[in-house]
Each structure stands twice: as C-alpha cells, then as structure tokens.
Amino acid sequence: MDWLRQPGFFGTYATVGADLSQFMAALFTALFVIGWLQARKRKADAHHWLMLGGMISMLSFFIAYYLFRQLGVLAFEGKEGFGGSQDLYDYVFIPVLTLHIILVIIGLIMAVYMMVLGFRSQQFVDGIRSLRESLLQTTWKKVGLIFGGISVVVLGLFYSRVAAAGFSMRKLEVYLAFLILVAIVFAVEMAIQRIWPNGGQRHRALGRFTMMIYCVLFVTGSFTYTMLYILYPGKIG
Numbered sequence: 001m002d003w004l005r006q007p008g009f010f011g012t013y014a015t016v017g018a019d020l021s022q023f024m025a026a027l028f029t030a031l032f033v034i035g036w037l038q039a040r041k042r043k044a045d046a047h048h049w050l051m052l053g054g055m056i057s058m059l060s061f062f063i064a065y066y067l068f069r070q071l072g073v074l075a076f077e078g079k080e081g082f083g084g085s086q087d088l089y090d091y092v093f094i095p096v097l098t099l100h101i102i103l104v105i106i107g108l109i110m111a112v113y114m115m116v117l118g119f120r121s122q123q124f125v126d127g128i129r130s131l132r133e134s135l136l137q138t139t140w141k142k143v144g145l146i147f148g149g150i151s152v153v154v155l156g157l158f159y160s161r162v163a164a165a166g167f168s169m170r171k172l173e174v175y176l177a178f179l180i181l182v183a184i185v186f187a188v189e190m191a192i193q194r195i196w197p198n199g200g201q202r203h204r205a206l207g208r209f210t211m212m213i214y215c216v217l218f219v220t221g222s223f224t225y226t227m228l229y230i231l232y233p234g235k236i237g
Contacts, residue, residue, distance in 0.1 A: 013233035014225070022225050028058045029218040036211050044129040048118065055111040062108060063174065084232035093227050100220035107217050110210045113185045117206065121199035136199030143186045150182055 008019030035050030082089050123132040158175045162168075196202035228234070 008229075012229040014229035018225065018229060022221070024057075024061050025218055025221050028054050028061075029214055031057075032211060032214050036207065039207065044122075044131075048122070048129060051118070052115065055115050059108065059111055062104070082228060082232055083234040084227070088232070093224070096220055096223050096227075100217065100224060103213055103217040103220060107210075107213050108181060109184050109188065110206070110213060112181060113188055114203075114206065114210055116185065116189075117199075117203055121203045131200035131203055133198060133200040135197050136202065137193045137197055138189065140190065143190065147183060147186055151179055154179055 004015060004017035004020075006016045008014040008016050010019045010022070012019070014022075031050050031054030035047050035054060038044075038050060039047040082093055084093065121132050121136055122129055124130075154175055158172065161171060192202065192206070196205055
C-alpha cells in the first residue's frame with residue numbers, strides 16, 4: 001500500500017497506483033483494438049486469444065482495484081484530489097467521472113458476457129476456429145442451475161476465507177458483487193438472445209458495441225487522469 005502511494009512513473013503528480021491504472025487501461029484497450037482488427041481480418045485464433053487475455057487481465061485488475069482502492073485515477077477523497085475551480089469540478093470533472101464509472105460497470109458486465117458468448121458460439125471445422133451461424137439460446141432452468149452452482153462455489157470460497165482469516169465486510173462485498181455481476185450477465189443473455197437468436201450474428205453485433213464501450217472508457221479514464229494529475233493536481237501525489 002505504501003508503494004502504491006509513492007510518486008508515479010509517468011512524471012506527473014500521480015501516485016504509482018494511478019499510473020499503474022492508466023498503463024493497464026492503455027494495455028487493455030490496445031489488446032481489445034488489435035483483437036477486434038484480427039477479427040475483421042478473419043483471423044479467429046488471434047482474435048480469440050487477444051480478447052480472452054485482455055478481458056481476463058482487465059477483470060483481474062478491476063478486482064485488485066476494488067480491493068486496494070488506491071489503484072486508479074478515482075483514488076481521491078472529495079475535491080481534495082482536484083485542484084481546479086468548483087465550477088470545473090461540478091460541471092466538467094464530476095459528469096465525466098460519473099460516465100466513466102457507469103462505463104466501467106457496463107464494461108465488466110460485457111467482458112464476462114462476451115467471454116461466455118465467445119466460447120458458446122465458436123466452432124472448429126478442420127481445426128479452424130470460426131463462429132457458428134446457428135440458433136444459440138438457453139432456458140431459465142439451465143440458467144438457474146448454472147447460477148446456483150456458481151453461487152455455491154463462490155460462497156464456499158468466501159466461508160473458507162472467513163474461517164482462515166476472519167470476517168471482512170470488504171471481502172463479502174467483493175464476492176456478492178461478483179455474484180450480482182454473473183446474475184446481470186445471465187439476465188442480459190436471456191434478453192439479447194430474443195433479439196439475435198443467431199449466435200454468430202449476436203457475437204459480432206455485441207462485439208462492436210463492446211469495443212465502443214472500451215474505447216470511450218479509455219478516453220474518459222484518460223480525461224480524469226489528465227484533469228487530476230496534470231492540469232489541476234490537488235493534494236494527491
């Protein structure tokens with residue numbers, strides 16, 4: 001934790017945690033863009049591994065971000081972290097920050113959903129990976145069984161952690177947040193499969209939407225980083 005509060009490596013007023021967050025955001029976005037371009041070139045294997053690696057890394061990083069708090073451009077308390085005027089804070093910084101947080105939530109949901117959809121909609125023909133152009137739907141019964149199984153595993157892990165290290169509200173929040181995220185993903189699946197019953201078509205359409213989310217997410221994150229640590233630094237750093 002002390003290391004994360006040290007001056008960052010980009011030469012701004014940011015902490016190591018904030019610079020690490022910005023670096024990882026740039027890395028994730030680059031992987032997603034390159035992976036998307038590979039899909040456009042019909043290079044399914046390269047697309048699969050780039051997107052899978054990027055999404056797993058992003059999910060892992062956001063879990064660490066939530067646990068340690070200091071990771072990221074949002075690690076500030078009130079206006080103390082912002083050195084600009086009150087109007088700039090109220091009418092520019094906070095709206096962009098709010099949009100960024102909303103996009104983070106949507107991005108996490110879509111990351112989980114697109115990973116699951118990618119595996120469900122793929123096929124191998126003569127050893128070549130491609131999208132399956134066929135009906136891809138599930139039932140509420142199957143969703144309930146899968147979610148119940150996941151819940152048992154997750155809560156079992158939580159209770160094992162409690163037995164080993166004691167109860168922590170923060171840990172409980174993380175595990176419950178994960179279950180809520182999974183539930184939202186299943187709800188999204190049940191709604192979207194009615195719009196795009198074809199698995200391949202669904203993957204392509206939602207892939208474009210997800211890419212837009214990630215690109216805007218990177219822009220809003222970079223904007224808040226620039227405002228906090230370059231243009232209007234406060235008491236952080």
